[in-house]
Amino acid sequence: MTSPSLTPGAANFSVDQRPSDGPEQPIFSARPDLTPQELLTAYRNMLRVRRFEEKAGQLYGMGYIGGFCHLYIGQEAVVTGMMMAKREGDQVITSYRDHGHMIVLGMDPKGVMAELTGRRSGYSKGKGGSMHMFSVEKGFYGGHGIVGTPAPLGAGLAFANKYRGNDNVCLTFFGEGAANQGQVYESFNMAALWKLPVLFIIENNHYAMGTAVERASAQATELHNRGRAFGVPGREVDGMDVAAVKAAGEEALAHVRSGQGPMILEMLTYRYRGHSMSDPAKYRTREEVQDMRQHHDPIELAHKRLVDLGHAEDELKAIDKEVRETVNEAAQFAQDEPEPASSELWTDVVATKG
Numbered sequence: 001m002t003s004p005s006l007t008p009g010a011a012n013f014s015v016d017q018r019p020s021d022g023p024e025q026p027i028f029s030a031r032p033d034l035t036p037q038e039l040l041t042a043y044r045n046m047l048r049v050r051r052f053e054e055k056a057g058q059l060y061g062m063g064y065i066g067g068f069c070h071l072y073i074g075q076e077a078v079v080t081g082m083m084m085a086k087r088e089g090d091q092v093i094t095s096y097r098d099h100g101h102m103i104v105l106g107m108d109p110k111g112v113m114a115e116l117t118g119r120r121s122g123y124s125k126g127k128g129g130s131m132h133m134f135s136v137e138k139g140f141y142g143g144h145g146i147v148g149t150p151a152p153l154g155a156g157l158a159f160a161n162k163y164r165g166n167d168n169v170c171l172t173f174f175g176e177g178a179a180n181q182g183q184v185y186e187s188f189n190m191a192a193l194w195k196l197p198v199l200f201i202i203e204n205n206h207y208a209m210g211t212a213v214e215r216a217s218a219q220a221t222e223l224h225n226r227g228r229a230f231g232v233p234g235r236e237v238d239g240m241d242v243a244a245v246k247a248a249g250e251e252a253l254a255h256v257r258s259g260q261g262p263m264i265l266e267m268l269t270y271r272y273r274g275h276s277m278s279d280p281a282k283y284r285t286r287e288e289v290q291d292m293r294q295h296h297d298p299i300e301l302a303h304k305r306l307v308d309l310g311h312a313e314d315e316l317k318a319i320d321k322e323v324r325e326t327v328n329e330a331a332q333f334a335q336d337e338p339e340p341a342s343s344e345l346w347t348d349v350v351a352t353k354g
Contacts, residue, residue: 032244036309042084042242043302044319046076049100050299051320051327052109056099056116060277064117064335068145069130072100074272077298078203079104079173081245085253086171091161093141093154094173096131097203097271101173105138109330119337125348126340148181150174151200155187158198158262169197169256176266177208179223180216185230188262192230195261199252200227202264203239205271210283224266232262239267240296270296 034042053071060069083104086092094101102112107123115122115133123133131145141157144150154172161168178184179202191198202223206213213220224234237248245267252263270292274281303316
């Protein structure tokens with residue numbers, strides 16, 4: 001099997017041009033670059049996600065985390081770049097590979113790790129686990145275990161924004177496997193029909209649960225065009241380059257925020273670990289994974305750019321040391337915290353009379 005391609009599409013249209021086979025495609029004209037301070041912030045945030053996920057994997061292996069646990073290692077540039085592009089008030093919703101989204105949004109790593117370990121100080125009081133965490137304060141609406149669910153829920157959040165007449169956009173993340181779900185296309189249709197302020201972000205890590213996208217999806221290399229039947233424009237983005245993600249995110253959000261309706265961004269990315277902690281990932285070679293790590297790693301790319309800008313290795317090592325200390329504190333907190341009381345079984349439960 002050949003290594004997945006991470007080269008984004010090269011279509012460039014001016015604002016007034018329209019391709020012959022689909023809806024108007026907004027141009028991505030911004031140069032994919034970051035200021036030195038933005039790059040340093042992005043580097044720190046991507047490191048925070050990776051070190052957190054590495055620690056979560058360790059705790060899972062030690063038995064502190066039960067159930068499912070889907071790690072985000074390798075995909076850090078997607079959520080980091082998009083969170084740099086969003087505005088205050090925008091909402092974020094995603095699927096079960098969600099820890100990275102929480103960390104970059106500013107949710108407390110102690111609360112996230114405590115939820116992973118089922119402790120009472122977790123974001124869902126220890127009752128939700130890896131896939132079901134929320135923070136209205138941070139504009140994060142989950143964390144959802146059902147494949148494809150973020151699309152209709154994200155469209156619903158966008159509908160609320162339009163109903164209220166505010167200027168907010170819902171950033172709706174899901175994977176390439178979910179892109180084949182029927183509810184996703186129902187959401188595309190409704191969002192286009194009502195011109196809802198929703199940005200659909202497909203995190204295409206190429207393997208879904210364990211099947212290469214080419215084996216499961218017709219026109220697998222063009223998932224960003226899946227909305228064309230409904231008049232939803234889309235773009236392909238190098239999801240391993242945080243600068244490219246931010247630039248694409250800013251222009252896509254401006255398009256959606258202007259009242260022109262939804263848009264799709266397909267982020268070409270890659271996960272280094274298995275689908276979940278129970279997946280040995282035998283459907284791909286070690287050489288393929290190593291090639292991706294060596295030539296496309298988002299953190300190493302940012303590291304190289306920072307060094308080229310004059311940042312000393314000692315400075316970058318100090319950032320990593322600081323991040324590791326924060327993650328270790330979160331892990332220790334999560335292990336020391338008590339589990340929820342048995343009475344919590346009966347709280348936060350909605351019941352209706354027949």
